[in-house]
Amino acid sequence: MAEFDQPPLSHPVPPEPPRAGLARQLSGAAVLAALALACAAAPLMADGSAVHRLDADPVAAALLDGRGSLSFALLAAVLGGALGIGWALLAGLLGNLVGNRVERRVIGAAHRMAGWPLALLVPLAGGLMGKVWLLALVTAMTAAPAVAALAHAELSALLRAEFLTAARAAGLAEGEVLRRHLIPNLTRPLLAAGTLALPRVLAAESFASLLGLGLPPALGSWGASVGLAGRLGDPVAFAPPALLLALALWAACAIADGMAAGNRTP
Amino acid sequence: MNHISAKPAPVETEALTLMLGDRVLLDRASLRVERGEVLAFTGGAGSGKTALLAALAGQPPAGVDVAGGIRVDGHLLIAQGGRLAPRRPLALQVAEVVGHHLGLDLRLALRRTADGLDRMGVPAAARRFDLPPEQLPDSLRWACLFAMAVAVGPAVLLADAPAAGLDPTVRLRLLHRLADWARADGVALILAGRPEDGVAGPADHVLSLRRGRLLAPKPPRTAPLTPLEPPGASRLHARSVGMSYPLSPGPKGEARTLAVLHGIDLDLRTGETLALLGETGSAKATLARSLLCLPPPTAGAVVWMGRDLMAASAPPATGEDADNSGPDHVGLRRARRDLQPLFPDPAASFDPAMTIGAQFDLALESLRPDIAADRRDHRIDEALEEAGLRPEAALRWPAALTVAEAAHAGLARAILPEPRVLIADEPAASLSAEERETFLDTLMAVRDRRRLSLVLATDRYDEGLRDAHRGIVMLAGRVVESADAETLRTAPLHPYSRAMLAASRGERPALEGDAPSAFGQPTGCPLRRRCPLAREFCAQAVPALEEVAPGHHVACHYWDTPAEG
Numbered sequence: 001m002a003e004f005d006q007p008p009l010s011h012p013v014p015p016e017p018p019r020a021g022l023a024r025q026l027s028g029a030a031v032l033a034a035l036a037l038a039c040a041a042a043p044l045m046a047d048g049s050a051v052h053r054l055d056a057d058p059v060a061a062a063l064l065d066g067r068g069s070l071s072f073a074l075l076a077a078v079l080g081g082a083l084g085i086g087w088a089l090l091a092g093l094l095g096n097l098v099g100n101r102v103e104r105r106v107i108g109a110a111h112r113m114a115g116w117p118l119a120l121l122v123p124l125a126g127g128l129m130g131k132v133w134l135l136a137l138v139t140a141m142t143a144a145p146a147v148a149a150l151a152h153a154e155l156s157a158l159l160r161a162e163f164l165t166a167a168r169a170a171g172l173a174e175g176e177v178l179r180r181h182l183i184p185n186l187t188r189p190l191l192a193a194g195t196l197a198l199p200r201v202l203a204a205e206s207f208a209s210l211l212g213l214g215l216p217p218a219l220g221s222w223g224a225s226v227g228l229a230g231r232l233g234d235p236v237a238f239a240p241p242a243l244l245l246a247l248a249l250w251a252a253c254a255i256a257d258g259m260a261a262g263n264r265t266p
Numbered sequence: 267m268n269h270i271s272a273k274p275a276p277v278e279t280e281a282l283t284l285m286l287g288d289r290v291l292l293d294r295a296s297l298r299v300e301r302g303e304v305l306a307f308t309g310g311a312g313s314g315k316t317a318l319l320a321a322l323a324g325q326p327p328a329g330v331d332v333a334g335g336i337r338v339d340g341h342l343l344i345a346q347g348g349r350l351a352p353r354r355p356l357a358l359q360v361a362e363v364v365g366h367h368l369g370l371d372l373r374l375a376l377r378r379t380a381d382g383l384d385r386m387g388v389p390a391a392a393r394r395f396d397l398p399p400e401q402l403p404d405s406l407r408w409a410c411l412f413a414m415a416v417a418v419g420p421a422v423l424l425a426d427a428p429a430a431g432l433d434p435t436v437r438l439r440l441l442h443r444l445a446d447w448a449r450a451d452g453v454a455l456i457l458a459g460r461p462e463d464g465v466a467g468p469a470d471h472v473l474s475l476r477r478g479r480l481l482a483p484k485p486p487r488t489a490p491l492t493p494l495e496p497p498g499a500s501r502l503h504a505r506s507v508g509m510s511y512p513l514s515p516g517p518k519g520e521a522r523t524l525a526v527l528h529g530i531d532l533d534l535r536t537g538e539t540l541a542l543l544g545e546t547g548s549a550k551a552t553l554a555r556s557l558l559c560l561p562p563p564t565a566g567a568v569v570w571m572g573r574d575l576m577a578a579s580a581p582p583a584t585g586e587d588a589d590n591s592g593p594d595h596v597g598l599r600r601a602r603r604d605l606q607p608l609f610p611d612p613a614a615s616f617d618p619a620m621t622i623g624a625q626f627d628l629a630l631e632s633l634r635p636d637i638a639a640d641r642r643d644h645r646i647d648e649a650l651e652e653a654g655l656r657p658e659a660a661l662r663w664p665a666a667l668t669v670a671e672a673a674h675a676g677l678a679r680a681i682l683p684e685p686r687v688l689i690a691d692e693p694a695a696s697l698s699a700e701e702r703e704t705f706l707d708t709l710m711a712v713r714d715r716r717r718l719s720l721v722l723a724t725d726r727y728d729e730g731l732r733d734a735h736r737g738i739v740m741l742a743g744r745v746v747e748s749a750d751a752e753t754l755r756t757a758p759l760h761p762y763s764r765a766m767l768a769a770s771r772g773e774r775p776a777l778e779g780d781a782p783s784a785f786g787q788p789t790g791c792p793l794r795r796r797c798p799l800a801r802e803f804c805a806q807a808v809p810a811l812e813e814v815a816p817g818h819h820v821a822c823h824y825w826d827t828p829a830e831g
Binding site: 100161162163165166167168169170171172173176180181184185 | 595614632633
C-alpha cells in the first residue's frame, strides 16, 4: 500500500530516524553475549581437565571467574528487576484502590531509597550470611528502588495517554482496556526499567567481592580476583579480570541505557 | 519627507531564491520594505518562512542555498520561540543583547528595556526579571523580547512566529503594540507565521508563501460550505455540570478542591452545530469531556436521550461484578456509540502498538456487535474514504501517519459506529493552513451527509462560528455569552466576546493584560482586571447569565454601558 500513499514531491517525508540508543543497546548485548559464551567455554581452554583455578593461566582463570560473576549478576538482576517492577505495579494498584496519597508514599519511598548507598548492604550481607541465595536477594533489593522509580514513571505516563481515553470512548470495559492496550504498551518500558538492575547488581557484587565479603571463593568472581591480585601485587593476574569486569559493566550499562533511551518519546 | 523617501528602503531583495537540496523554497522573489512598514509572511508548516527570515538576516540555515541579491540594513532577528536560555534570569539575557548592540552597560541597558516594556503595555508590577524565563508566563516572555527589540531600535526587525502559542486576544494585543512602535519609529517590521496565527492582522501588507512563491493570501472561507439546515429536537441535555479536581490537603488537613467548571447548562439538538469558544483556562475542553463522561463531571447531570450518563458511567457499587452484563453498562455502551469524540492531538489518540485497522476493528466489535465480523473491513474502508483517506491507511501504524492523516483517521474512527453526535475538542489544533481548511471542510461535509450534531470547542472565534448554528463563549469555567452564531459574529455584547471577535479578524482586542491563572482568579467577574467596562461593583459579584434578547444570554454587569473615561 505504500506506493499509493506517496507524499507529494513538494513535501518529501524525511526518512525515519533510527531508534535512539539502538546501536548502543545492540553492541552492549553482543559484547555481553560474547563474554557469556567465552566464560561458558572457559573449562575447555584450561586443558579440558579439572584444573585448580589458580593454576590456570590468568586469562582462563579470569574467564572461569566470569562464570560466577555473570551467573550471579543474572540471577540478582532478574530478582531485582522483578522486585522493582512489582513495587511500581503495587504502587499503581494501591493508588487505584486506596488513593493517590498511598501511591505517592509508596513510590516516594523508592525515590528516596534510590539515593541511599544501598550497595554497602551487599558486603555486609556477604560477611554476615554465607548463603548465596540470601546474598542474591540482598543484592536484588539494592537495585530494586531505582527500577521501581523508573517503572512507575513509565506506568503513570502511560496511564495518562490519550489513546486510553479513546479506547474508553469506544466502549471498552476497563478489563479490555487493560488487556488490549495497557499490557501490550507496558511490556517494553517495564522490561527496559528492569534491565537497569543488571549493571547495578554486577557492580555491587564486584564491590563486595573486592573487599572479600562477596561470593564464596569456590564460585569465583572478577571482583575477588582483582582484590586478590591487588593484595599480592601481581599485575599479570590483575589485568584480565579487571578488563573483563570493565567490559561487562560497560555492556550492561549500554543495554540498560539503550533500552531506556529507545523507549523515551522525544 | 523628501529626504526620507530619497533614502533606499531598508530591506530590498532582487530575485531572491532559496533552495533546500533540489527543492525550491522560494523562487525569484523581489521584495521591498520601507521604513515604518509592516509586512507579514504567512505559510503552512514547512513552507520556508523560517529559512526566508534567516536568509534576510544573513544566516541561512544549514543546507539552504541562497541566490540573488539581498540588502538589509541593521537588523535584529527574533527567532522562533524566542530562543532564551531557560535557567538564566531574563533581565541578564535581554540586557546582554541590548548592551551588545548599543554598547551600553547593564544598568543603562535595563533602563532602556524598561522603557520598551512600557511601550508593550506591561505594568511595572508584572516585571519579575530576576526570574528565569521558564518560570515566567509566555506572554511576559514575548513582551520582554519585543521590549528588547524596542530598546535596541534596529532599522529592520525580523520576527519569526512572534507570540506563537499565546491566546489570540493576548497575541494580537502584543503584535499591534509592536506594529505601532514600528510605524512610530520608522522601523521596517517583518513578521512571519502560520496563517491562523494572526500575524496578518497588524500588517500593512500580507504575502502568503505557497509553492515557492510569494502570493496574495487566500481569504479564508467565511460562509458555511453548504447552507445550514435548521436543527431538530433536543437530545443531549447537560444540567448544572460542574467539575472540580482534588488538590493536596491544606495546612490543617482539610480537603481542598479546584473548581474549573461552574454549573453549565446546555442543550444540543439533532443536526445542530454548537461552537464552544474560549481561550486557555476557559474549561471548554473540560466541558467537552464532561459531555462524554470521560471522565464524568463531579456535579450536575448529563442526559442523552433520556438516559443519565453519569449514573451509567459510575463504577458499580458492589465492585466485584464489573462484567459487561449489567444494564447500566449496556446503556453506557449504547451512548458511547452515539456520542463520539475527536481529540486535540489525533496522533496520540491511537495506540502505537496496533495498526489503524486493528484499532478500528476493536472499536467496531465493541460498539457495533450487530455487524458481522466479515463485514467490518468493508465498514472500515468506507469510513476511511469518507474521512478523506485511502482504505490502505488501515494497514498502517499510527507512527507512520503524518499529522494531517492522523487527524483524518481520528475522524474516520469517530464516524465508524455511525454516531449521532460528534464532540470535537480543538480537532484541528495540530494542523495549519491548507491542511487545516481541508480537515475542517471534511468534518463539515461528514456532518452534513450524516446529519450529525456537532460540538466544536475552539479558540478561533470566527472559524468556530462559521459553520455553527449557535455559539457559547466561555471564560474561566462559566458561560459569559450564548447566542446564535450570526449574532455572535456580527454583534456580540460581552466585552470578552468582542475581544475574541476582534482578535480573530486581526484587529486590536480591547482587553489589557493576561488571563489570570486558575489558582488566582479575582473575586467577582473573572474578566474585571482586563475589561474596559470594569467598575468597582464587578469585584463584588459574579455576573449571572441574563437574557437580553430572545435566545441571547449575556453575563456582564455593564454590557449595555459604554466604557468609562
